[in-house]
Amino acid sequence: MLLQIRGIISTISFLDIIDMAIVAYVLYKLYIMIRDTRAVALLKGLAVLLLATLVSKWLELNVINWLLQKTMTVVLVALPVVFQPELRRALEQLGRGRFFKNSSQLNAEEKETLFTELTRTVTALSKNKIGALMVLERDTGLNDYIETGIKVDGLVTSEFLINIFIPNTPLHDGAVIIRGNRIQAAGCLLPLSDDRTLTKELGTRHRAAIGISEQADAVVIVVSEETGIISLARGGRLHRYLDADKLKEHLAPLFVAKTSSLSDLFSWRPS
Template sequence: MLLQVRGIISTIGWRDIFDILLVAVLLYKLYMMIKDTRALTLLKGLVVLLVATLVSKWLGLNVINWLLQKSMTVVLVALPIVFQPELRKALEQLGRGRLFGRSGILNEEEAQNLLDETIKAVTVLAKNKIGALLVFEREMRLNDYVDTGIKVDGIVSSEFLTNIFIPNSPLHDGAVIVRGNRVTAAGCILPLTDDPTLGKELGTRHRAALGISEQTDAIIVVVSEETGIISVAEGGRLSRYVEPAKLKDFLRPLYSAKGSPLSDFFNWRSSS
């Protein structure tokens, strides 16, 4: 047995190692793309179906095995349709040369423009006491929450963000989800926090910001409709009274290759 193992190891060359590592990286990228999306649930269902097919064959359950095999054929034909968003995203990233990089990383010019436009919009919204809820996606995909709103897919600009939250406009209620430097959707519904210690003066927007921050790694910016106070939520914590000039410090790591956790920026102010 030991000799057989040594024999197998001796036949492995550097090309084989490279081949294995490349397949591992591709599988990891595939997993990261479908992580926290409905596609992952569908993939789990496919695995269950495959296991059931193998078990039924092993047990000699011919009728069930035949039905499962036919079902597998239909599923394999339907896979390109089911995974169309993920396949499209992979091809887009491949065409942009970003397949092996973080999708949230922008080049320096794009990142600076996004930060400037976001701060301009938040400043205007706060000055005029216009309520706003901005969700900045990080590694964890927010597709399930995107589906609750209206898909937009527009470049972030101060005028665009301001107009979305203008009172009585079609999309002013709900949250805006930002992916990279694009507004993915508006009018999105977010889960509310169950934290009983949250101050009663904080309304639905703040509770939604905390709720989504408890369940994902997103960074959320809130503008109070009553006071114009700017708050930022991350990891189930809320930082209030954030000055527009300081907002860039909260958001910059999102679009930096050296992106570090934002926890250092947050000071919990439960009494605020």
């Protein structure tokens, strides 16, 4: 066995290693793309079906194995239809050159647009003393909290956000969670901070903002309903009394694009 393994390793060339690395990276990006969608559950079902087919063949359960094989054939034919949204998104990202970088990573223009829309939103909400809680996802995924709200998946605009937080509307209670430049969900429930040193004048919104920033690397923007004060929470700390310019100053360095070595490989050009 050891000699066979050595023989296999000796036949692997440097190009084979590059080949396997590229395939592994593409599969990883595909997984990242579908991990937050219903496709994950469908893939699990497909894996169970495949396992059952192999077991029935091993146990020589001919009738069950025949039925499972026919079912697998039907499923494989139906896969392009079932995964149509994911396939379309993959092709769109490939066409835009985003397949080999984080889909939630924004370029400079998109970040500037996002910050502008957010500052316009908080300025209007603060002026009218309308409470708001907006969570900006970074590296730590917030799917558990997204599931507690109402899925939205809409582009971030000041008009959209203001409409969400208008009092007595269905989604005004709870938090909005933003991934990249899209609103993933509204009306989300967040964990409250247990920090007993916090001043008692901070309400539920502020404690929720600090709470989620303690558990994830998210950045949270809060507008007080009582005073209209704009605050930002990150790393379990709350920065208060911000205006539009100061809010931008806080946000800008937190969303600097991180380029991985693999993405460098795909974006490299000879000089």
